[in-house]
Amino acid sequence: xxxxxxxxxxxxxxxxxxxxxxxxxxxxxxxxxxxxxxxxxxxxxxxxxxxxxxxxxxxxxxxxxxxxxxxxxxxxxxxxxxxxxxxxxxxxxxxxxxxxxxxxxxxxxxxxxxxxxxxxxxxxxxxxxxxxxxxxxxxxxxxxxxxxxxxxxxxxxxxxxxxxxxxxxxxxxxxxxxxxxxxxxxxxxxxxxxxxxxxxxxxxxxxxxxxxxxxxxxxxxxxxxxxxxxxxxxxxxxxxxxxxxxxxxxxxxxxxxxxxxxxxxxxxxxxxxxxxxxxxxxxxxxxxxxxxxxxxxxxxxxxxxxxxxxxxxxxxxxxxxxxxxxxxxxxxxxxxxxxxxxxxxxxxxxxxxxxxxxxxxxxxxxxxxxxxxxxxxxxxxx
Numbered sequence: 001x002x003x004x005x006x007x008x009x010x011x012x013x014x015x016x017x018x019x020x021x022x023x024x025x026x027x028x029x030x031x032x033x034x035x036x037x038x039x040x041x042x043x044x045x046x047x048x049x050x051x052x053x054x055x056x057x058x059x060x061x062x063x064x065x066x067x068x069x070x071x072x073x074x075x076x077x078x079x080x081x082x083x084x085x086x087x088x089x090x091x092x093x094x095x096x097x098x099x100x101x102x103x104x105x106x107x108x109x110x111x112x113x114x115x116x117x118x119x120x121x122x123x124x125x126x127x128x129x130x131x132x133x134x135x136x137x138x139x140x141x142x143x144x145x146x147x148x149x150x151x152x153x154x155x156x157x158x159x160x161x162x163x164x165x166x167x168x169x170x171x172x173x174x175x176x177x178x179x180x181x182x183x184x185x186x187x188x189x190x191x192x193x194x195x196x197x198x199x200x201x202x203x204x205x206x207x208x209x210x211x212x213x214x215x216x217x218x219x220x221x222x223x224x225x226x227x228x229x230x231x232x233x234x235x236x237x238x239x240x241x242x243x244x245x246x247x248x249x250x251x252x253x254x255x256x257x258x259x260x261x262x263x264x265x266x267x268x269x270x271x272x273x274x275x276x277x278x279x280x281x282x283x284x285x286x287x288x289x290x291x292x293x294x295x296x297x298x299x300x301x302x303x304x305x306x307x308x309x310x311x312x313x314x315x316x317x318x319x320x321x322x323x324x325x326x327x328x329x330x331x332x333x334x335x336x337x338x339x340x341x342x343x344x345x346x347x348x349x350x351x352x353x354x355x356x357x358x359x360x361x362x363x364x365x366x367x368x369x370x371x372x373x374x375x376x377x378x379x380x381x382x
Contacts, residue, residue: 016187045280
């Protein structure tokens with residue numbers, strides 16, 4: 001069976017995602033669609049607005065055949081690491097193609113515009129470091145270095161991810177074939193839809209199906225937990241947490257005393273050196289107490305497993321067909337795992353649900369162990 005890979009958040013699933021899914025099937029000609037989905041926390045450094053089970057069910061309802069998890073430590077990262085491990089998972093699952101959207105268009109267009117054959121060079125790394133020493137944040141430092149070395153300026157979000165995907169495939173000699181298409185601007189993006197949801201606005205015309213949920217999550221709800229953590233932790237202890245470096249711990253300790261909500265705290269910390277996304281990702285790792293040395297160890301190796309979150313009959317058939325070829329374990333049950341990565345994932349789930357009220361909190365924390373994978377069984381008569 002020919003499989004096409006997707007990297008998704010579905011935060012939440014909307015008409016633009018449906019367009020992406022349909023486009024992927026058409027462009028790849030695949031018989032199976034495999035989605036690597038971010039877990040409870042997403043790449044921009046925020047908790048997913050809906051719980052994981054809702055997003056998995058919605059993916060399956062709209063035609064995804066197999067949903068697997070992008071672990072927390074890979075997902076709450078800058079674009080290069082996020083892209084690298086997403087593709088490692090799709091490669092392990094024997095996907096022949098990988099389809100993604102970009103502002104520019106096809107892979108050929110991306111290569112011509114951004115000289116993707118030379119995206120990463122020693123000289124580029126040198127100029128990035130020079131820009132960082134001037135107090136610029138990494139995204140800005142890299143964008144300006146690319147303008148200096150390659151005479152282009154890479155700053156649109158989908159193109160940044162697109163070039164990260166292409167670069168990862170080349171750097172790690174992956175066999176998966178990238179296919180890109182120009183994103184359709186007529187669909188509202190997920191950020192605007194999340195804002196509408198949180199403001200109790202009608203989103204029925206922007207999503208392909210009705211959402212059934214009783215709770216929405218957002219970063220604001222973690223402010224009191226963050227404040228307690230920062231007020232009771234020394235700067236040296238904070239410096240042992242993943243992504244806490246360059247003195248950002250002192251900035252956080254200072255600003256948490258001067259602000260009264262998450263939005264103001266983030267705004268007070270943003271600067272030339274620290275982008276909003278970098279601040280939020282750091283917050284998430286502080287909330288999860290992600291040990292820096294452990295994170296570096298995990299991020300210096302390949303993937304230890306693939307965790308299945310959901311599948312339909314086609315997805316299950318595909319899993320069975322590749323089970324003997326897959327070079328890493330495919331986990332269908334999560335309980336009792338002693339793998340370091342799995343332990344971090346369980347902790348991230350507990351932290352995600354920490355702002356829920358009882359008995360919902362305990363119920364959903366148990367779901368992380370027992371509810372997945374979700375199976376969608378066809379109701380059609382054979």
